[in-house]
């Protein structure tokens with residue numbers, strides 16, 4: 001998306017904008033990216049999907065374009081890093097503002113050229129001609145300024161994306177991170193627990209959250225759908241939990257959460273919010289766009305008791321999780 005020269009970028013933008021206008025596509029960041037990619041014709045699969053949607057709907061519904069943007073334009077690393085989404089959002093918004101500006105300037109320039117052409121037919125007077133040249137010079141200058149500014153924005157965006165990519169690569173290389181979600185892995189989770197424990201009283205809580213029947217989902221759809229669900233769950237957890245919570249994928253569809261300064265009542269309330277939120281999500285499998293059947297999770301909650309060891313605390317959380325599963329799943333369990 002960011003590899004064309006400024007001239008090419010301008011040409012593509014000039015092709016994309018009228019098309020968006022014709023199809024009444026709202027000028028959102030994802031739409032700009034999508035239609036720019038469409039007219040650049042670099043991704044035949046994307047073009048095929050868009051063409052099919054246009055045939056079916058006559059336009060591109062907003063929810064489809066958002067999904068297509070995520071699927072085709074956001075590199076996988078960015079999809080896995082929910083906390084980096086804000087940076088990307090700001091980036092696309094800046095690009096959109098600049099793209100809108102450039103298109104306004106270019107269309108003004110076009111109009112001015114037309115006006116000048118007409119005027120030239122009737123003007124022979126040298127003073128008038130000089131005035132006309134000045135007028136054109138001025139509008140060319142403005143259009144040029146907008147282009148240079150956009151050029152700068154594009155290279156800033158490219159630099160920012162490169163930095164982001166390298167930051168994400170570093171995260172991936174760490175042996176305390178889970179590759180699929182970029183959350184902590186089991187080792188990272190244990191380390192976080194050992195770090196927190198010496199400072200904690202009875203206000204350190206652990207949640208063990210396990211997707212119910214992940215095996216069935218893998219079988220019914222395919223393993224990639226299961227992976228997508230795990231990623232989705234990681235995002236959802238980060239959006240529901242406090243910033244300072246340590247969140248990990250322990251293995252399979254199991255997540256661990258470490259909550260500082262959180263007593264049992266508060267931890268259980270959070271666990272219930274998470275359980276409920278999962279059970280009400282409508283989750284679509286990205287590859288086939290099929291809506292997954294309802295997904296639930298069970299949660300075991302344990303809060304540190306006295307001089308309990310980290311191992312004993314985790315074992316208690318596991319015990320409550322097993323209890324929740326055996327009691328019918330889609331529920332939370334904790335000690336009294």
Ligand SMILES: Nc1nc2c(ncn2[C@@H]2O[C@H](COP(=O)(O)OP(=O)(O)OP(=O)(O)O)[C@@H](O)[C@H]2O)c(=O)[nH]1
Nearest residue numbers: 210211212213214215216218223226227251252253
């Ligand atoms: N898609 C996907 N599946 C995984 C991954 N790791 C483990 N699994 C599957 O997750 C399932 C976990 O097994 P269990 O927790 O025993 O069973 P479950 O089907 O989730 O059922 P309950 O936990 O009893 O609700 C197994 O079917 C594994 O094959 C993974 O990285 N991706």
